[in-house]
Structures are given as structure tokens and as C-alpha cells.
Amino acid sequence: MITTDFVPGSPCWLDLGAPDVEAATAFYRAVFGWQAEPHGGQGAGGYTLFRLDGKAVGAVGPLTEEGARSAWTLYFHTSDADASAKAVERAGGSVRVAPAGVGTDDGRFAQLTDPQGAEFAVWEPARYPGVEAADGPGTLVWTELYTTDPAAAQTFYKSVFGWSTQDMPLPGGGGTYTLLTPAGCSEERMHGGLMGVPADLLGPGGKPYWHPVFGCQDCDATVGLATGNGGTLSMGPETAEGVGRLAVCTDPAGAEFVVLTPEGRV
Numbered sequence: 001m002i003t004t005d006f007v008p009g010s011p012c013w014l015d016l017g018a019p020d021v022e023a024a025t026a027f028y029r030a031v032f033g034w035q036a037e038p039h040g041g042q043g044a045g046g047y048t049l050f051r052l053d054g055k056a057v058g059a060v061g062p063l064t065e066e067g068a069r070s071a072w073t074l075y076f077h078t079s080d081a082d083a084s085a086k087a088v089e090r091a092g093g094s095v096r097v098a099p100a101g102v103g104t105d106d107g108r109f110a111q112l113t114d115p116q117g118a119e120f121a122v123w124e125p126a127r128y129p130g131v132e133a134a135d136g137p138g139t140l141v142w143t144e145l146y147t148t149d150p151a152a153a154q155t156f157y158k159s160v161f162g163w164s165t166q167d168m169p170l171p172g173g174g175g176t177y178t179l180l181t182p183a184g185c186s187e188e189r190m191h192g193g194l195m196g197v198p199a200d201l202l203g204p205g206g207k208p209y210w211h212p213v214f215g216c217q218d219c220d221a222t223v224g225l226a227t228g229n230g231g232t233l234s235m236g237p238e239t240a241e242g243v244g245r246l247a248v249c250t251d252p253a254g255a256e257f258v259v260l261t262p263e264g265r266v
Contacts, residue, residue, distance in 0.1 A: 002134040002141060002191050006077040009161030009182040011143050011191050012130030013075035013123050014212050015059040017068060018253055021045045024060045024070075027251050030229045031222060032138040032214065036060075040103060055132035057139050058212075065096065070253035073111070073121050074143050074210045076161060081108040081124040084160065088112045091159040103127075114156050116147050118208040135215065141260060142213035143180075143192035148206070150178060150196040157194075170195070171241070213258040219245040222259045226251075 006012045018024035025036045025048060034050040034057065042048070047061040063070065078084040081099040089095060096119065097111035108124040123130060133139045147153040157163050162183030167176050180192045199206030216222040219237045226249045227233055234256065236247030244262040251257070 001188055002143075003189070004130065004132060004134055006125070006130055007182050007185060007189070008077055008079060009163055010077050010185075010189065011074055011140060012077040012125070013058070013121075014072055014131070014140060015047075015061060015075075016070070016072050016255055017063045017065075018060050018070050018255070019063055020253065021048055021060050021062055024251065024253060024255075025050075027226075027229050027231065028060070031225045031231070032216075034058075034138065052133060052138045057131055057133055069204070070251070070255040071119070071209065072212050072255055072257060073119060074212060075109065075121040075123040075130070077130065078122040078124050081110045081122050084122045084124075085110045085112065087160045088114075091115070091156050093156060093160070099124075114147075114153060114208070116149050116153060116208045118145055118147060118153070118210055120210055137215045137217045139215055140212055141215040141262070142258075143210060144213060144258065145192070145194035145208065145210050146197040146202060147194055147208040148196065148199050148202070150176065150194055153194055153208075154178060209256075211256045211258060213246075213260050216259045216261055219247055219259055219261040223247045223249065226259070 002011055028034050034052055037049045039047045039049050049056050050058045085095045085099050092115040094113045099108055099110040101108050105126045106128045107126045111121050113119050135141050154165050164181045166179040170177050178194045179190050181190045223237055230252035232250050234248040237245055239245045244260050246260040248258050
């Protein structure tokens with residue numbers, strides 16, 4: 001369960017790097033009903049907050065790294081962005097963007113990469129703790145890592161965040177799915193999972209990646225909104241026992257996300 005009561009290592013923010021911020025805004029507004037609000041007085045095409053019923057649920061901004069492709073970045077809570085960046089390097093990862101402040105007192109962030117190549121970030125809050133709504137329709141309900149080396153990924157993230165892990169078999173002998181929980185928290189605070197995926201199934205370059213899972217009231221209807229507004233369907237919709245009905249989608253610029261109607265609401 002993802003909450004807005006953030007603890008070290010829990011998901012706390014997410015943003016989308018997009019080649020066309022206004023086009024991305026129009027797509028997600030149509031799919032999830034999000035409102036858009038330029039951040040910090042920026043004009044159209046700059047860093048833009050997504051809101052649902054007035055509460056911040058994420059953001060979109062222009063791609064800033066050379067050669068970057070459109071993708072969602074997940075941020076994990078930290079009390080010290082500098083210490084987290086050093087922990088990443090000690091564990092074999094790399095720092096893409098060194099710790100830096102945002103605004104005058106919004107907080108500090110760092111952009112990071114794990115040893116297998118999956119990109120993520122950390123957020124050390126000041127004025128802005130993170131998302132203001134989670135675990136419901138139109139908000140972040142889960143985080144997921146597709147990686148080429150699940151054992152190495154577990155070791156890395158345990159070292160950096162202290163996450164506890166729990167393995168469960170996938171149906172039909174499909175391998176193992178590892179559940180992730182912030183350090184010292186009960187299973188109720190479980191926030192994501194990781195699974196091994198062969199490089200040839202990971203898209204361009206076979207690079208591991210994180211993606212967000214957004215809740216929705218009706219998975220099939222949400223998929224229809226996504227594909228009807230220029231997105232594509234990669235998998236599903238299908239019903240997963242004990243989980244709910246889900247589908248993997250990509251937006252018109254190629255950023256992947258998952259939509260999920262949790263079991264009991266299907």
C-alpha cells in the first residue's frame with residue numbers, strides 16, 4: 001500500500017519526461033482526468049504538476065538528459081539526498097544528476113541508476129513532501145521494476161534503502177516476483193515489486209526500468225481511453241488472481257505505465 005505518510009525508501013513522487021509536455025498533459029488529462037498546473041510560474045511546456053481533485057499526483061517536464069527517451073521516473077523518500085547518492089555509488093550504482101535543491105525551499109533530489117541500468121530518483125523533502133494522494137483511482141498504487149538480474153537488484157536496493165523482500169512464485173511457472181517493503185515496516189506498507197525479464201523483452205537496448213502502476217475504477221474502460229487518445233496496449237487487460245484486472249500501456253511518446261483495478265473492485 002502506497003501512502004502519503006512517507007518513510008525512508010517509500011515511493012513519494014513521480015514525474016514524466018516528455019518530448020512534448022503539452023501533448024503529454026492532454027493525454028493524461030483524457031485518461032485519468034488529471035488537471036495540469038505549471039509549477040513555480042513556468043510557462044506552457046515547462047515543469048507541470050498533475051492534480052486530481054486538487055491534490056498533486058505527479059508531474060511532467062521536458063526531457064533534459066541527452067539521448068533520454070520518454071519515461072516515468074519514480075522517486076523514493078530520503079532524509080538525506082547526499083547520503084543516498086553516496087550509498088548508491090558504494091553499492092555499484094551511479095549518480096546521473098548530483099543532489100541539488102529545487103526552488104528556494106521545496107526540497108532536494110538526485111537522479112540515480114542501479115547497477116543493471118534502471119533509473120530512479122530520491123527526494124529529500126522540505127516544503128513539498130511528495131504526492132498528496134495515493135492508493136486510489138487516478139493515483140500511484142504500486143511501483144514495479146523489470147530487471148535482468150533480480151538477485152543483484154535485491155542486493156542493491158536493500159543496501160541503499162534497507163527494503164525487506166518477499167519472493168512469491170508467478171502463476172504457471174513464470175518465475176518469481178519479489179515484493180518490496182520499506183525498512184522496518186509491516187506488509188501493509190508494501191509498495192512494489194521486482195521481477196526478472198530477459199533483455200530481449202525489455203525494449204530498446206534491453207535496459208531494465210521502473211514503471212508506475214496507476215489505480216482505476218474500470219481497467220478496460222481506462223485502456224479504451226488510453227488507446228483512444230493515441231496510446232498503445234502492450235499487455236492485457238487480464239485478471240490476476242489476488243491482484244485485480246490490469247493492463248500495460250504506453251503513452252503516445254512511448255512512456256510505459258500500468259493501470260490496475262484492484263481485486264474486489266473488478
